[in-house]
Amino acid sequence: MPASYDLLIRRARLRSGDIVDIGIQGETIAALQADLAGEASRVIEAAGRLTSPPLIEPHCHLDAILTEGDAGHNESGTLLEGIARWAVRKQSLTPEDVRRRATEGIKWYASQGALYIRSHVDICDPKLTALKALLEVKEACRDLVDLQLVAFPQEGILSYAQGEALMEEALRLGCDVVGAIPHYEITREMGVESLHIAFRLAEKYDRPIDAHCDETDDEQSRFVEVLTANTIRHDMQGRVTASHTTAMHSYNNAYTFKLFGWLKRAQMHIIANPPDNIILQGRFDTYPKRRGMTRIKELLEAGINVAVGHDSVMDPWYPFGTGNMLHAAFLAMHIAQMSGYSEVPRVWDLVTENAARVLGVEERYGLAPGKQADLVIFDAPSERDALRMMAPALYCIKRGRVISETTSPRVQVFHEGKSEEIRFVKQ
Ligand SMILES: [Zn+2]
Numbered sequence: 161m162p163a164s165y166d167l168l169i170r171r172a173r174l175r176s177g178d179i180v181d182i183g184i185q186g187e188t189i190a191a192l193q194a195d196l197a198g199e200a201s202r203v204i205e206a207a208g209r210l211t212s213p214p215l216i217e218p219h220c221h222l223d224a225i226l227t228e229g230d231a232g233h234n235e236s237g238t239l240l241e242g243i244a245r246w247a248v249r250k251q252s253l254t255p256e257d258v259r260r261r262a263t264e265g266i267k268w269y270a271s272q273g274a275l276y277i278r279s280h281v282d283i284c285d286p287k288l289t290a291l292k293a294l295l296e297v298k299e300a301c302r303d304l305v306d307l308q309l310v311a312f313p314q315e316g317i318l319s320y321a322q323g324e325a326l327m328e329e330a331l332r333l334g335c336d337v338v339g340a341i342p343h344y345e346i347t348r349e350m351g352v353e354s355l356h357i358a359f360r361l362a363e364k365y366d367r368p369i370d371a372h373c374d375e376t377d378d379e380q381s382r383f384v385e386v387l388t389a390n391t392i393r394h395d396m397q398g399r400v401t402a403s404h405t406t407a408m409h410s411y412n413n414a415y416t417f418k419l420f421g422w423l424k425r426a427q428m429h430i431i432a433n434p435p436d437n438i439i440l441q442g443r444f445d446t447y448p449k450r451r452g453m454t455r456i457k458e459l460l461e462a463g464i465n466v467a468v469g470h471d472s473v474m475d476p477w478y479p480f481g482t483g484n485m486l487h488a489a490f491l492a493m494h495i496a497q498m499s500g501y502s503e504v505p506r507v508w509d510l511v512t513e514n515a516a517r518v519l520g521v522e523e524r525y526g527l528a529p530g531k532q533a534d535l536v537i538f539d540a541p542s543e544r545d546a547l548r549m550m551a552p553a554l555y556c557i558k559r560g561r562v563i564s565e566t567t568s569p570r571v572q573v574f575h576e577g578k579s580e581e582i583r584f585v586k587q
Contacts, residue, residue, distance in 0.1 A: 165190060167533075167560060168200035172211035173541060174527060175505070179208060184533040187559040192529055204555055204562075210538045210546055212508070213526050214275035214556070215485040216515035219370075219403050219431045219469025221312075222279040222297070223258055223290035224249075225265035228474040239440045242477035249476065250285070258293035263301060265473060268483035270304040271564035273536040273553035274511075277305050278370070278519055280312035280339055283330040284320045291330055304563055308519060310370050312339035317354040319345050324357055331365045338362045340371035342383040343407075352386050359390045368399040368520060370431075375404035377441055377450060379411055384428075385419060391426040398427040401518050403469070405430055405454040406441050416455070420462045429518045430464060432456050432510075433471035434491035436478045456496035460506060467515035468492045485511045486550050493547065508543040533560040539568045541585075549584050 165183040173179050181196035182189060191198070224246060228234075231248040234241045262279075269277060281291045291309070298307045311330035317323040317340060331338065340358040342351035355371065362369050369391075374381040384402045391400040408416065423430070432454045441452020459466045470488040472478035481487060493499060493507045516525040524532040540551035552566040571582045 163191065163198035165198055165200040166202070167557070167562070168196070168198065168203045169211065169535075169537070170203060170205050171208055172206040172537065173208050175210070175212060175508070175543060177542075182211070182527070182535070184557070184560045187533055189527065189529055189531050189533045192527060202562075204537070206537050208541060209554070210540050210542055210551075211527070212273075212536050212538065212543070213512050213516070214534045214536050214558075215273040215511050216276040216467070216519065217269055217274045217470055217483070217485055218278050218467045218515040218518045219433055219471055220277060220279050221282075221472060221475065222262040222265055222277075222294060223253070223281050224472070224475040224477075226261040226474050227476060228479045231476065234476055234479065237439060238443055239477065242440070242475075245476035250282070253285075253289050255289060255293040255296075258290050259297055259300075262294055262297045265483060266297070266301045266305055266307070268473065269485070270556060270558070271553065271566065272482065272484040272486070273538070273556055274483065274485045275305050275534050275536070275556060275558050275563075276516070276519055276521060276525070278308040278310060278337070280310040280370075280372070281330070281335070282314040283311050283326045283335075284313055284315040284323065286322065286326070288326065288330060288333070291333060291335070295334055303561065304558060306521065308336040309334075310337040310339040311335040312372070313341055313354075316341060316345045316350070317357050318350045327357070327361060331361060331367060336367060338365070338367050338369045340369070340373075342371065342386065343374050343376050343378075343381045344372075351383055355383065355386050355390055359394050359396070362396065363394060368401070369396070370401040370403055370518075373402040373405055374407035375437070376407050377410060377444060377452065378407055381407040382411075384408065385422070388419070388422045388426045388428055391428060392422070397425075399520070400426065401429040401431060403431040404433060404437065406437050406452045408454045409450055409452065420459070420464065423459070423464050424462060428464060430454060430459055430466045431469050431518065432466060432492060432496075433469045433488070434495055435481060435488055436471040438491065438495060439478060451495055453495045456492060456510075457498055457503075465514050465517050466510060467518045468510040484550070486547060490547055490550065504544050504547065507547065534558050539566075545585065
């Protein structure tokens with residue numbers, strides 16, 4: 161008797177290049193092999209297209225998403241003007257406003273293949289309006305994405321009145337991850353102390369940590385070493401993430417060499433955010449201008465886990481983007497100069513496998529029997545082509561359900577009396 165599936169995907173091309181059929185029952189991948197026997201309520205013909213575990217957005221801000229222009233446009237394009245405009249826009253946050261924008265943003269991400277999201281939420285608000293709304297969104301959008309929320313003290317744990325108490329309240333309400341922003345605290349000592357607080361809270365509530373860390377061009381900003389030392393001393397190896405770390409770009413190589421050794425021992429995760437940081441950093445430089453990007457390629461070569469985030473989508477800091485993680489990966493590939501033939505699949509890892517390790521979801525993530533049935537069929541034969549063409553995600557499947565479909569654009573060129581369809585694939 162042939163097996164019966166709820167959903168069967170025929171001729172899916174895996175990242176390895178193998179062509180397989182994928183049988184899904186309920187929310188789980190039940191079988192994955194070539195020429196799978198069986199029938200299904202629905203069959204999708206992938207026709208040799210890249211079928212990948214979903215993209216992951218490991219670093220964004222759903223409380224600020226889609227607020228670009230609401231408090232006037234950022235005319236200088238700088239971080240400081242972004243902060244000033246957010247401070248104004250933040251005053252008019254309502255639960256409904258946050259729910260509406262975050263839900264819309266999640267649809268943008270998910271329909272382009274990002275089916276796991278980690279969002280920071282600004283908790284420097286005595287009412288915790290955004291957090292309470294996003295906790296509701298997390299449940300309401302469970303069919304589209306697995307969403308993790310980070311208690312993020314945008315204005316500092318110690319530099320904002322009641323910062324520590326608000327962090328604790330956010331964790332008590334259900335934040336999944338402890339955040340921090342040590343380089344933003346008033347003094348270096350307060351930055352160090354803020355990380356000690358973050359670790360105390362992480363221990364008390366048994367949560368991982370993801371700190372905005374050294375997001376500055378100041379080569380003296382060295383909080384990632386404090387984060388690393390605390391990780392080892394609190395025995396939290398593999399559960400701590402340093403986001404941005406753009407100052408690392410400017411560290412001297414001798415110090416960086418020492419730092420890499422400890423980052424590896426701490427099993428630190430690093431998240432680079434190319435869209436925001438390539439625009440926001442280096443603004444105090446003349447020429448040559450620094451790129452404001454952490455050392456993605458060298459960290460990977462040293463065996464340290466690196467993922468890439470989009471960070472902002474149409475907010476006061478970054479006015480562009482559609483929530484397409486391929487844009488962020490494409491930028492990373494260029495800025496980190498990872499264009500070598502064998503490096504390109506490693507770029508795909510930055511927004512898939514590596515990001516899954518950051519989120520700690522490896523157990524259910526991936527294409528294999530027994531895994532959660534989350535996958536994306538791209539309109540391209542390989543990762544390389546998907547990145548090159550910014551290929552649309554034709555089918556996004558979350559927990560066994562098709563959550564979005566995209567029709568591939570059809571391009572026709574009229575030349576020498578003929579009409580010809582162009583597919584942007586080398587013949
Ligand atoms: Zn951020």
